[in-house]
Amino acid sequence: MFCYNCGCHLSEHDYCTSCGADVALYKRIMILSNLFYNEGLARAGLRDLTGAVTSLRQSLKFNKNNIEARNLLGLVYFEMGETVGALSEWVISKNTRPEKNIADDYINMIQASASRLDSINQTIKKYNQALVYCRQDSKDLAVIQLRKVLSLNPKFIRAHQLLALLYMDSEQWDKAKRELVKCADMDRNNIQTLTYMREVDRMLAPDETGKISRRKDREEAVRYQTENEVLIQPKGVKEPRRSGVGTLLNIMLGLVIGVAVMYFLVVPSVRTNVLNESRQKINEISNESDAKNNMISDLENQIKEIEQETARLQGELERYAGTDGTLQSMDQLLVAAGKYVTAMQYSENSAERGQYFQETADMLEQIKAGTVLEETSESFQNLYKLVFEGIGPYMSAAYYEIGNQLYLTSKFEEAIPILEKAVEYNPDNGDPYYALGRSYDGVGRGEEALAALEKFVEIYPMRDRATTARSIILRLQNELAN
Amino acid sequence: MINFEEELKKFRPSLEVEDAEESIYNQDLTDMADLLVRMIQEVQETEEQ
Numbered sequence: 001m002f003c004y005n006c007g008c009h010l011s012e013h014d015y016c017t018s019c020g021a022d023v024a025l026y027k028r029i030m031i032l033s034n035l036f037y038n039e040g041l042a043r044a045g046l047r048d049l050t051g052a053v054t055s056l057r058q059s060l061k062f063n064k065n066n067i068e069a070r071n072l073l074g075l076v077y078f079e080m081g082e083t084v085g086a087l088s089e090w091v092i093s094k095n096t097r098p099e100k101n102i103a104d105d106y107i108n109m110i111q112a113s114a115s116r117l118d119s120i121n122q123t124i125k126k127y128n129q130a131l132v133y134c135r136q137d138s139k140d141l142a143v144i145q146l147r148k149v150l151s152l153n154p155k156f157i158r159a160h161q162l163l164a165l166l167y168m169d170s171e172q173w174d175k176a177k178r179e180l181v182k183c184a185d186m187d188r189n190n191i192q193t194l195t196y197m198r199e200v201d202r203m204l205a206p207d208e209t210g211k212i213s214r215r216k217d218r219e220e221a222v223r224y225q226t227e228n229e230v231l232i233q234p235k236g237v238k239e240p241r242r243s244g245v246g247t248l249l250n251i252m253l254g255l256v257i258g259v260a261v262m263y264f265l266v267v268p269s270v271r272t273n274v275l276n277e278s279r280q281k282i283n284e285i286s287n288e289s290d291a292k293n294n295m296i297s298d299l300e301n302q303i304k305e306i307e308q309e310t311a312r313l314q315g316e317l318e319r320y321a322g323t324d325g326t327l328q329s330m331d332q333l334l335v336a337a338g339k340y341v342t343a344m345q346y347s348e349n350s351a352e353r354g355q356y357f358q359e360t361a362d363m364l365e366q367i368k369a370g371t372v373l374e375e376t377s378e379s380f381q382n383l384y385k386l387v388f389e390g391i392g393p394y395m396s397a398a399y400y401e402i403g404n405q406l407y408l409t410s411k412f413e414e415a416i417p418i419l420e421k422a423v424e425y426n427p428d429n430g431d432p433y434y435a436l437g438r439s440y441d442g443v444g445r446g447e448e449a450l451a452a453l454e455k456f457v458e459i460y461p462m463r464d465r466a467t468t469a470r471s472i473i474l475r476l477q478n479e480l481a482n
Numbered sequence: 483m484i485n486f487e488e489e490l491k492k493f494r495p496s497l498e499v500e501d502a503e504e505s506i507y508n509q510d511l512t513d514m515a516d517l518l519v520r521m522i523q524e525v526q527e528t529e530e531q
């Protein structure tokens with residue numbers, strides 16, 4: 001104990017031996033503080049936490065610097081689940097005596113783990129929220145919140161008490177009793193706990209009228225209490241004797257009833273469900289099938305259109321390319337035109353010109369054999385015609401010379417195709433017509449002979465052979481008329 | 483018979499960790515020893531006057 005005035009260590013005298021201050025009352029205050037601390041310590045040892053808090057607070061009211069009392073108060077608060085209260089006391093204790101103070105260890109124990117501190121804070125927030133729910137008459141939510149709180153901090157006595165109160169309000173006496181028993185285990189002499197416990201015991205006890213009768217004895221019940229439930233079994237109740245046959249009959253009857261229920265109630269509904277599901281599936285499949293059919297028909301139409309287009313394009317291509325798929329005819333025509341142009345560079349009646357004309361004619365023959373000229377383009381036809389007419393007179397004369405020789409030697413069958421070419425190359429050349437007409441007449445083709453000779457007479461009416469031609473025409477007309 | 487509403491009033495919200503600092507600062511730590519010292523000082527001042 002130290003002097004309040006000079007801080008000197010006090011002796012057994014009622015005055016300070018250093019400064020002379022009267023310390024009698026001061027000493028009594030300190031002694032009282034220590035007395036209350038001892039009482040608080042004893043109560044805490046006996047698990048009377050509420051009493052310990054009262055005594056320790058009293059000790060601190062006498063002497064706020066009683067570090068042991070403050071530290072113990074913090075411990076008691078912590079044991080009651082009041083963590084913030086405990087921290088407050090330890091912080092004050094540490095400020096009062098910074099060195100060699102066990103409060104330092106207590107504070108570090110709590111603050112060392114951030115998750116623990118957060119858990120403590122969450123517990124407090126949930127408890128406060130539960131209180132709000134209670135005041136808002138949302139008791140179910142409050143119960144849920146309090147259960148969460150107690151799962152985080154099972155030592156939180158106030159939460160246990162509030163939960164017990166809620167159970168009591170909803171007449172769940174057994175659950176309330178359970179919570180209150182936990183409170184009593186932690187804090188023996190808590191008045192609130194004891195009050196609630198008395199109320200719960202009163203509600204749980206059987207009706208006590210104070211009169212004991214034979215009838216009451218017979219109706220007296222045996223009560224078994226487990227953790228969660230209270231089992232009440234009346235005395236004097238005898239269980240009926242059970243026989244094997246009876247049991248078997250009961251089982252058979254149960255089976256029959258079960259089968260009947262299944263058959264009449266369950267099976268139809270199951271069947272209906274299965275049918276509905278099947279119908280639904282069939283509908284879905286049918287819809288899918290319709291959609292796919294539509295898609296197929298669309299695709300088929302598209303295929304037809306594409307095939308038609310392909311055929312058209314193929315035809316166009318073939319028209320341009322010829323039977324072997326290339327632009328052969330156009331190539332040939334260009335070559336023929338080139339030969340014709342080359343031929344024209346030579347002098348008329350020259351052998352070279354004649355040769356080139358012949359080659360040009362051969363190429364035009366090939367073109368004509370492999371192409372339908374009317375189906376070619378206009379430019380193709382024009383070029384063909386130009387080249388054809390260019391070589392026409394020469395080729396006509398050449399073919400006429402050969403054909404006429406054959407006609408004169410009466411080789412009519414051989415002369416006819418050659419003379420026809422001569423006429424084709426130059427329709428205005430009348431000489432081939434005469435030889436052709438005479439050749440037709442020689443092989444008995446009267447009508448063609450008539451036409452050829454008439455053409456000859458039309459072109460050369462004044463020629464010597466025109467008279468002969470006219471006489472033959474008359475004869476042929478008579479023959480044809482007959 | 484316990485009245486729920488009356489009993490509920492006895493339950494006060496618990497302080498959160500953030501509020502602990504303010505609570506500590508607002509605590510009145512005056513004890514009997516402080517009152518005694520103050521009383522003695524007042525008496526001494528009166529005597530000196």
